[in-house]
Amino acid sequence: MYLTEKHQLFRKLVKQFAQTELKPELLDEIEETNHYPREILDKMAECGFFGVKIPKKWGGAGFDTRAYVILNEELASVSAISAIYANTPNSLGGGPLLSAGTEEQLEKYLIPLAKGKRIISFALTEPGAGSDAGGMQTTAVKDGDHYILNGRKCFITHAPEADYAIIFAKTDPQRGTKGISAFIVDMTLPGVSTGLPEKKMGIIGGPTSDIILKDVRVHKRDRLGEENRGFINAMKTLDGGRIGVAAQSIGVAKGALEETIKYSQERTQFGRKIKDFQAISFTIAGMATKLEAARLLTYQAAYLKDTGQDASKAASMAKWYASEACNEICAKAIQVHGGYGFIKDYKVERFYRDCRVFTIYEGTSQVQQMVIAGQLLKK
CATH class of the missing domain: 2.40.110.10 (Butyryl-CoA Dehydrogenase, subunit A, domain 2)
Structure with a gap:
């Protein structure tokens, strides 16, 4: 509905990068050392991830908000911290510059940012x-x-x-x-x-x-x-950033759902695969439906922004719903995994910890409700 063939090709690129470069052993090492490898960031820069939304004139790919959502969704489905590194130049880092920067400022600060040379x-x-x-x-x-x-x-x-x-x-x-x-x-x-x-x-x-x-x-x-006039700049930037957080949310939720489906097909209890128990299968059905609703809200907000329409309310709706849905989906993923979900050897444990901040940063869920209500009820 919202994506072109070019978007689909870009999704394929990001998905391949996530599967090839973000291996489980690398993600485990990041967790243990609390350090993100520079070589992975350099590879992201080579793929143009840091400048997806930044115009070509300023060193970026000149792509749109939907591509930005794809980038966040696919990276976050494997590694939330990887999505955040790719997201920041296109959002809170580059957004204020694109909104209010002079030619001199864009030349000096935005080009190196888009190329991954500065943070x-x-x-x-x-x-x-x-x-x-x-x-x-x-x-x-x-x-x-x-x-x-x-x-x-x-x-x-x-x-x-x-x-x-x-x-x-x-x-x-x-x-x-x-x-x-x-x-x-x-x-x-x-x-x-x-x-x-x-x-x-x-x-x-x-x-x-x-x-x-x-x-x-x-x-x-x-x-x-x-x-x-700085506050106006900040709010414009956060509007776009909220779409990014919504995209991270659907990405992590997708990763958690995929792990849950896989686990339910492998785990046996009482002589049956747990996927065959109605309680488990209905739980998974609910997870998938909430994820799809969150995804549609997110891509709709991105589409509105790309077509020059007012996306502020839609961005807040997407950020609020997707982040809350992600927390619920990850919690249910842990529940389906049982005791194993509480162990760091299983991916859902990290998804559960990573997603908790999505309802907080770049405007809490309550702030999103304020924005939505304010627009609906204004005279």
């Missing part, structure tokens, strides 16, 4: 300002041709290994979200530091930490977009 983090969340971005405390005070940034960001994906970060700070603290500006901050600038990587439940191999800013001088040429 850019998106730093909006703070210890006291998660869903309520207007409550952020980070400030940017103008000083001649520079801004002086002070504050602390938290839960920032890839922060310890990032070359740059898109930092959102208040340039007019009295105006709430209307006083927020965005800045491209070089992570090697004096006064920039990161905290220790968080010890997370899942998404192992992608470091997440605080970014601390102490009297950091950022030149005005690295302000991203107009002053006091």
